[in-house]
Amino acid sequence: MAFEMVGVVGLGTMGAGIAEVFARAGIQVAGVEADEQALARGRAHLERSTGRALDKGKLTPAEREEILARVTLTTSRADLRDADLVIEAIPERMDVKAELFAELDRLCKPSTILATNTSSLPVTALAAATGRPDRVVGMHFFNPAPVMGLVEVVGTVVTDPGVRAEVGDLAVRLGKTPVEVDDRAGFVVNRLLLPYLNHAVTLLDHGVAGRDDIDNAMKLGVGLPMGPFHLLDLIGLDTAYEIMNVLFDESRSDRHVPSPLLRSYVAAGLLGRKSGRGFYGDPGDGPQEKAPARTVHVVGSRELADRLEAAGFKDTEDADVVLQVGGSTPVSGRTVRVQLKGQVAELATSVLTEQEAVLGARDLLKIAGYTPVPCKDRAGLVVDALLYCHLNDAVRMYESGYASIEDIDAAMRLGCGYVEGPFELLESIGLAKVRDGLRDLHAEWRSPSSAPAPLLDKLVTAGLNRFPRP
Ligand SMILES: NC(=O)c1ccc[n+]([C@@H]2O[C@H](COP(=O)([O-])OP(=O)(O)OC[C@H]3O[C@@H](n4cnc5c(N)ncnc54)[C@H](O)[C@@H]3O)[C@@H](O)[C@H]2O)c1
Structure with missing residues (x-):
């Protein structure tokens, strides 16, 4: 024609x-x-x-x-x-x-x-x-x-x-x-994007991390063009809530349950940029309190230890703050578990962690050149919890025969401004790492949708780090 x-x-x-x-x-x-x-x-x-x-x-x-x-x-x-x-x-x-x-x-x-x-x-x-x-x-x-x-x-x-x-x-x-x-609810882009944004709202609602910290984590730690709360404000919280409802009505999946926090923002008329206020725009937004650390002990990262030493901090075992890079949940109130992701340092706090130690760790990591993201010590912390589930959704979408790998990657690059599409991201992070991260998330939350997609699991079991493309 x-x-x-x-x-x-x-x-x-x-x-x-x-x-x-x-x-x-x-x-x-x-x-x-x-x-x-x-x-x-x-x-x-x-x-x-x-x-x-x-x-x-x-x-x-x-x-x-x-x-x-x-x-x-x-x-x-x-x-x-x-x-x-x-x-x-x-x-x-x-x-x-x-x-x-x-x-x-x-x-x-x-x-x-x-x-x-x-x-x-x-x-x-x-x-x-x-x-x-x-x-x-x-x-x-x-x-x-x-x-x-x-x-x-x-x-x-x-x-x-x-x-x-x-x-x-x-x-x-x-x-x-x-x-x-x-003709499936949300097509490719909204079906992948909205559940990820909704998941970020759930983490905020559960107090796993704060709004700015989650936005920083995804922008600076993953390289997405915008953090999830900024993006939700731009899309409109009412539109986002409505799309989640449509997705849930079709799939009945736990992954598509609209966050109750999103619903209460909508009910309050806080719709994002179009109404002047959503997750951002609260007149009470202000700087956080500060508590400078004096001494520090770094475990598990020579690079972090060197950066802090270069900034004039003396590393001593009985320090005010212990920065433990990697490892499992710390059992001392002075110890903060740190996960380094590019520019971002996630600071995982347990029920034992003292507030002074968190504030001290936050300042120290800023001085060392990272963007600190304080969060609760939960599987996947912020970045992996949000990103791995998002990538898993893409694998499930491909596995269900809905769209090809090339189309899903192209859709997310061109529709959302991602530098890499979900499959490209999966391959650059490593399929085994994502599969194992999803297993940890599933073991903690037991939600069916966080279980690794069968195809991802099979590829890792076969020792592959690449999705099949024609
Ligand atoms: N806004 C987005 O980011 C976006 C992105 C992709 C798709 N969409 C979809 O695009 C559609 C429009 O969304 P929008 O954001 O542009 O809405 P909008 O409210 O900005 O524009 C809708 C326009 O339709 C006009 N209109 C209403 N009834 C009409 C009628 N009977 N005949 C002719 N014109 C009529 C209105 O006067 C208005 O100018 C929706 O289906 C939406 O889901 C929106």
Whole structure:
């Protein structure tokens, strides 16, 4: 199909960006909004976004004019009659979207492909609202659409495979990487990302570590572009909670139980950036108290001992603070177990650890050039607990036949800005290390979802450190 003209219904956060993406690829766009006021907002959105690209030198004034001229703005759905494809980006409500799909089906020519940008609703149910279910797909863009390189192309059991392929080719023409997936809640990215974010909220709720410490651990210790609480505030806590509910309704897995803490934030109207306050933005946010350590004893890391000695600390056995790198739960109140992960030093405290020792250890590790992350002495501490379960989810997703290793890696790189996809990360950490970490987590929490995925276990047993790729 040539895709000479497309329709975009709803020109909010996503729709305006999607209209811009089509227009930039030289395609005529009819943008439809509910009323004149919303249409003006959509126009302003397009002008702002292309204006920014102009300021950054990514578009010339002439190119910007051409892009804007390709978009016709209207409040009449009838203007979509001759579109080759119509994509909707109206609010995430099944009844409203189903009504729109039924009307588009009546209005549009028989060959028009109808697409939805839904993040969590079943595409199959939208297809069923039309008389052309074989020509209905999900085309899931990421925010901001002009910047993010991924499009999840969602086919249902009734989608014509040719239509799916054409939409995939269209995504390539738009300069995006398409990932073909079936109609399962959350598709690839949200199905992997949201349970990990929800898990971070659970650790906070259980008091395993604090908000800033968990964010630091995942950003600096793993190299993710953003910590989970910053990301949740950006996504919107209500949206995150809703997606967790959709995932749980489909899977009934313990991994998908929405955190009660997330629910109480939503109930309190603290939705993140959109409401001005979520996990961040509390006026009570302030610096933590300080208690400088005087003497230190380091066990298990020559490098840490050297760094502290170079900073002028004398290593003595009867020190105020003992930093034990690795090993098992310490049995002295002065000893803090330390796990070094890149720039991050996790400080595990047990029921015996004295508060003075924790504060002293935190300062010492800062002086030694690490970002300290105080946490409770639980299996996996913060980084491994969050990361290994997240990676395990990716293995289970592949194992269930939902998506290929390449697609899952590409989706997480392009959709979430990861430097490495989950399988690349698994291989660079070492499959055996992750499998063993998951076994420890499972032994401690006994949650079925933390048991190593059977494929991971089998590969390690076979002595392999690589997933099978064609
Ligand atoms: N925001 C994101 O990060 C994101 C990312 C991927 C997918 N999505 C999905 O995209 C869709 C839209 O989300 P959004 O964040 O852009 O919402 P939004 O609220 O910013 O925009 C929705 C727009 O639809 C318009 N609208 C409402 N009813 C309409 C109708 N009957 N006809 C025409 N226009 C109508 C509204 O005026 C508004 O401009 C949702 O399905 C959402 O799940 C959102």
